[in-house]
Amino acid sequence: MPGPLRAQSLARLHRVPGAPVHLSPPTEIGMEAKYQERLSSIERIQEGFAELNYICSRPIATAIYVSCHLGKPLLVEGPAGVGKTELANATSEYLGVPMIRMQCYEGLDESKALYEWKYAKQLLYTQILKDKIGDVLSDAHGLAESMEQLHRFSDIFFSEQFLEPRPLLKALTAEEGAVLLIDEIDKSDHEFEAFLLEILSEFQISIPEIGTVKAKKRPFVFLTSNNTREMSDALKRRCLHLFVPFPDAKLEQRIIKARVPAIPDSLKVQLVDFVQQVREMDLKKQPSVSETIDWARVLLLLHATSLDADVVRETLNVFLKFEEDIHAVDQQLYEFTRHAQKADARVA
Amino acid sequence: MERTFTNFLQALRGAEVRVSVAETLDAMETAELMGWGDREALKYALSLALAKTPDEKEIFDATFDQFFRFDSFRGRDGETPEANSGEELEGKAGDLLDMVQRRDETALALAMQQAAREVNVENIRFFTQRGLFTQRILGAMGIEAIDAAISAAVRSGEGGAGQAGQLREARSYLFEQVRDFVEQQLSLQGAGASAELREDRLRRSRLGNLDRRDQEQMKVIVEKIARRLVALHSRRKKLRNRGVIDIRKTMRRNYGSGGILFDLEWKQRKIDKPRVMAICDVSGSVAAVARFLLQFLYELHELLHDIRSFAFSGKLIETSSFFKDKQADDAVAAIMDRVGFMPTDYGESLSNFREKFLNDVDKKTAVIILGDGRSNFTDPRTDILKEIHDRSKRVIWLNPEPPPLWGTGDSEMRRYAPYCDLVRECNTLNHLERVVGDLLQVAQKAA
Numbered sequence: 001m002p003g004p005l006r007a008q009s010l011a012r013l014h015r016v017p018g019a020p021v022h023l024s025p026p027t028e029i030g031m032e033a034k035y036q037e038r039l040s041s042i043e044r045i046q047e048g049f050a051e052l053n054y055i056c057s058r059p060i061a062t063a064i065y066v067s068c069h070l071g072k073p074l075l076v077e078g079p080a081g082v083g084k085t086e087l088a089n090a091t092s093e094y095l096g097v098p099m100i101r102m103q104c105y106e107g108l109d110e111s112k113a114l115y116e117w118k119y120a121k122q123l124l125y126t127q128i129l130k131d132k133i134g135d136v137l138s139d140a141h142g143l144a145e146s147m148e149q150l151h152r153f154s155d156i157f158f159s160e161q162f163l164e165p166r167p168l169l170k171a172l173t174a175e176e177g178a179v180l181l182i183d184e185i186d187k188s189d190h191e192f193e194a195f196l197l198e199i200l201s202e203f204q205i206s207i208p209e210i211g212t213v214k215a216k217k218r219p220f221v222f223l224t225s226n227n228t229r230e231m232s233d234a235l236k237r238r239c240l241h242l243f244v245p246f247p248d249a250k251l252e253q254r255i256i257k258a259r260v261p262a263i264p265d266s267l268k269v270q271l272v273d274f275v276q277q278v279r280e281m282d283l284k285k286q287p288s289v290s291e292t293i294d295w296a297r298v299l300l301l302l303h304a305t306s307l308d309a310d311v312v313r314e315t316l317n318v319f320l321k322f323e324e325d326i327h328a329v330d331q332q333l334y335e336f337t338r339h340a341q342k343a344d345a346r347v348a
Numbered sequence: 349m350e351r352t353f354t355n356f357l358q359a360l361r362g363a364e365v366r367v368s369v370a371e372t373l374d375a376m377e378t379a380e381l382m383g384w385g386d387r388e389a390l391k392y393a394l395s396l397a398l399a400k401t402p403d404e405k406e407i408f409d410a411t412f413d414q415f416f417r418f419d420s421f422r423g424r425d426g427e428t429p430e431a432n433s434g435e436e437l438e439g440k441a442g443d444l445l446d447m448v449q450r451r452d453e454t455a456l457a458l459a460m461q462q463a464a465r466e467v468n469v470e471n472i473r474f475f476t477q478r479g480l481f482t483q484r485i486l487g488a489m490g491i492e493a494i495d496a497a498i499s500a501a502v503r504s505g506e507g508g509a510g511q512a513g514q515l516r517e518a519r520s521y522l523f524e525q526v527r528d529f530v531e532q533q534l535s536l537q538g539a540g541a542s543a544e545l546r547e548d549r550l551r552r553s554r555l556g557n558l559d560r561r562d563q564e565q566m567k568v569i570v571e572k573i574a575r576r577l578v579a580l581h582s583r584r585k586k587l588r589n590r591g592v593i594d595i596r597k598t599m600r601r602n603y604g605s606g607g608i609l610f611d612l613e614w615k616q617r618k619i620d621k622p623r624v625m626a627i628c629d630v631s632g633s634v635a636a637v638a639r640f641l642l643q644f645l646y647e648l649h650e651l652l653h654d655i656r657s658f659a660f661s662g663k664l665i666e667t668s669s670f671f672k673d674k675q676a677d678d679a680v681a682a683i684m685d686r687v688g689f690m691p692t693d694y695g696e697s698l699s700n701f702r703e704k705f706l707n708d709v710d711k712k713t714a715v716i717i718l719g720d721g722r723s724n725f726t727d728p729r730t731d732i733l734k735e736i737h738d739r740s741k742r743v744i745w746l747n748p749e750p751p752p753l754w755g756t757g758d759s760e761m762r763r764y765a766p767y768c769d770l771v772r773e774c775n776t777l778n779h780l781e782r783v784v785g786d787l788l789q790v791a792q793k794a795a
Contacts, residue, residue, distance in 0.1 A: 042389060062392040069381050072374065077402075230401075237370050240396040243405055
């Protein structure tokens with residue numbers, strides 16, 4: 001049994017010189033009518049996202065607006081858990097196009113991100129067609145002529161039927177357009193980042209055996225990064241850059257209201273105030289918005305109507321994930337709870 | 349509008365936000381999309397295209413607010429000026445007097461902007477140019493008309509005195525406004541230029557005679573250079589699937605397929621990170637340079653396999669641990685406590701090194717020695733340096749003294765030099781950058 005075939009090595013052995021084949025007709029760039037209305041203004045986007053329970057601030061809505069209109073990828077940076085990935089999800093839902101997600105990790109390479117050959121299928125077909133090859137070559141005289149004959153057919157094994165599309169190729173070939181989310185790009189290697197450049201600026205990729213694939217419809221591209229490493233200038237230059245900070249108290253209250261609609265108002269105010277105070281502290285990991293939502297759900301489950309020190313102490317581990325952090329907050333528990341209750345009283 | 353935009357970008361660059369040409373084009377498209385009507389929306393949108401780190405966002409916000417600030421000629425009593433039709437703004441000199449007397453703030457602000465454009469105020473770079481530009485703008489606005497009116501009023505005698513006083517007051521009001529405007533332009537456009545000038549001077553000045561107040565700035569510059577070197581050299585560490593086929597490995601790998609070469613194996617090159625041992629003289633003037641060299645090396649820890657540092661004057665100690673858990677300042681102070689202020693003895697220090705650490709020197713190690721080679725006429729022990737040279741990959745000697753002084757008096761530099769792969773004069777940041785860059789480059793080539 002032969003070892004795994006590698007596309008590249010096969011390609012070099014069987015490479016047929018000739019003009020590159022184009023997989024798809026030339027790109028049409030331009031927004032469809034159905035998006036046009038939804039992207040007509042920043043306010044419209046804000047409202048539309050709110051209907052999907054994604055509360056976005058004005059800068060975020062502006063970013064979506066500009067990025068969709070200019071057809072530029074949007075690089076979203078910010079601390080973990082502020083809803084970067086969710087933003088792409090909401091956009092895909094809002095525009096009614098499929099979402100294609102690619103999670104980055106160290107060692108991610110082209111064959112996992114772009115395409116791979118279906119080696120097994122290639123081999124199987126070769127085996128099945130073995131006899132046919134005899135027929136094809138039967139009327140050939142001599143080695144040179146047989147080779148000539150073979151050359152005419154070798155391309156069939158490197159055609160679209162044998163191509164396994166991975167997220168990037170899928171996004172480019174999607175008929176209806178797509179939202180492409182390249183998640184946690186900072187986890188990938190430098191090489192991969194460089195490889196992305198062609199896609200981000202030209203919306204096309206080259207497959208050596210087949211040719212250049214151009215996007216049928218330009219996908220909306222989101223890249224997210226947690227800033228574990230600085231992205232290269234070349235990448236940044238090709239993207240619009242949005243920094244999503246932790247939300248302020250007002251916005252966070254709206255987010256909680258949208259995500260956990262059953263929560264009583266006073267509890268919501270107290271909870272948000274408490275979390276905002278915790279974020280002021282010097283912690284190993286600050287509680288994120290998603291953790292605030294989790295906490296709200298937990299408190300709702302426990303039938304709490306307002307915060308008190310005991311309830312908080314029991315549920316601290318919902319939004320604090322380090323022993324040291326829990327300990328640090330525990331020491332200021334009473335103070336924070338009192339502050340939160342006062343904040344509620346002010347609102348009432 | 350385009351010119352305003354270009355000026356804004358220039359101001360951004362001055363504030364150390366890096367804006368490339370591609371980004372400029374993006375920003376223009378963005379501005380076109382958003383229109384100039386909604387100031388906040390425009391600000392968010394432009395920050396998407398122009399500022400690409402949290403720090404840059406902050407700078408961008410500040411610069412945007414300052415640049416697009418139109419609060420000149422806000423009435424001192426806060427009253428809103430009457431609206432003015434465009435035609436009135438066309439003629440200026442004659443009307444200036446009129447505008448000033450009517451306190452027509454909008455018209456004045458517009459006239460000032462126009463005058464500023466005429467005299468190219470965006471070219472202002474240094475604070476010494478303030479007076480010049482203020483006068484030019486006032487001139488372009490037609491200040492002579494007011495001056496003439498004042499002298500006419502004075503000459504007209506009794507009745508004119510009050511009017512002259514009023515006019516004088518109006519004139520000084522106008523002057524103040526223009527001066528503030530120029531000041532604002534200077535802080536926008538000039539900040540970058542003077543910072544550059546200062547940085548350039550610092551990079552070229554001798555590390556030994558730096559002012560205390562420059563130290564902070566120096567730290568920032570060292571960090572900046574280090575970041576650049578990291579970016580420059582942190583390329584792929586392995587070259588895969590390129591170049592030459594490794595026949596042996598390919599054959600072995602394809603035994604499974606009956607010797608048919610399905611799977612190719614390529615010759616691989618691995619790029620090593622250099623291992624660095626820095627031996628620093630901490631006596632007198634050399635200490636200042638040593639400090640920055642060490643700071644440099646530790647900033648670059650990402651690129652270097654392993655850094656060990658040693659300090660000596662009369663004897664030698666290892667100082668790696670000092671830098672690992674302390675700030676550079678504290679570390680240097682602690683080191684000076686231990687070995688500083690002793691008469692320098694290179695021979696003794698080198699033999700200390702041989703006893704304890706020579707075994708750790710291997711073919712991958714680059715040994716950097718920083719010192720003036722002035723050994724108070726003791727035995728220089730060049731034999732030890734030869735031994736280090738034989739065991740290590742490279743020996744680099746950095747000397748803060750300029751070459752003509754090498755070998756004069758008690759300097760043993762000329763005797764050490766034959767056992768070094770590289771001897772360089774090194775007493776400014778620029779020198780240091782070159783040496784460290786060289787260190788990294790050789791490591792990559794040699795692999």
